[in-house]
Amino acid sequence: MEPPRFRVGVCSWSLRPEHPEHLLELLSPIGISRVQLALVPCVDAPAWREAVRVLRARGLTIASGMLATVGEDYTTLDSIARTGGVRPDATWPATRSLAASVAALAGAESIGLVTFHAGFIPHHAGPERSMMVTRLREVADLFHAAGVAVAFETGQESATTLADALREIDHPAVGVNFDPANMILYGMGDPVTAVATLGPWIRQVHIKDAVPAARSGEWGQEVQVGTGAVRWPAFMDALRGLGRPLDLVIEREAGAARSGDVRVAMDRLRSWCGAELE
Secondary structure, three states, X not given: OOOOOEEEEEEHHHHOOOOHHHHHHHHOOOOOOEEEEEOHHHHHOHHHOOHHHHHHXXXXXXXEEEOOOOOOOOOOHHHHHHHOOOOOOOOHHHHHHHHXXXXXXXXXXXXXXXXXXXXOOOOOOOHHHHHHXXXXXXXXXXXXXXXXXXXXXXXXXOHHHHHHHHHHHOOOOEEXXXXXXXXXXXXXXXXXXXXXXXXXXXXXXXXOEEEOOOOOOOOOEEXXXXXXXXXXXXXXXXXXXXXXXXXXXXXXXXXXXXXXXXXXXXXXXXXXXXXXXX
């Protein structure tokens, strides 16, 4: 019998827990024991300082961590383009300092992968893109020194632009956290075809769905998995084509019934993956 091809988990922030014990309570009825853990609270919020120890003691696996860069404003596409990732000069020193703290925590706790949004990488070569490549390489160095890999989220630029930037960064610790819904939310192409472009770098996949914006320059809308524009059977086939095991981490960042939506996503993954799913 072949080993499972996919391991399922959930993003801790999807459930909006107030502390680690609350996260455990929210996860229990869902039946998922693998999480991607938001790590910024673990370095700056007292209630979360012992989160990794508490969660592991109760049998949870920390599949990966997440770094939120300083000053991100997701109000509009324009606001996140100005404030996201390593791009803004005003927040770069604080983001670098926070990344160093998160890298130290991840290394100390043997969390092997941390994901984050790099920021809007310019589509064409130039001084701003060169600056971002330099900063992203610097962040990768911080994590690499701690024995941790990093993965940039898809969506804020096209798959081709991200692949070009990854070649420029040329760092052994750098990969991609592939989020198909983000590509739709930002209007950055078809996730299924993007898997082939970014395949060599894909370290983890977010399971999230969305519908595109009605007008250019506006947000798309996140929706329950299986009800949006992601072509899930074709997407799963594309992931199978990579020929290696992957963590599929359910993320839900909208809606009032997130726990229920996570359960729906889990059920749909079972229907698409069957025995391939752990």
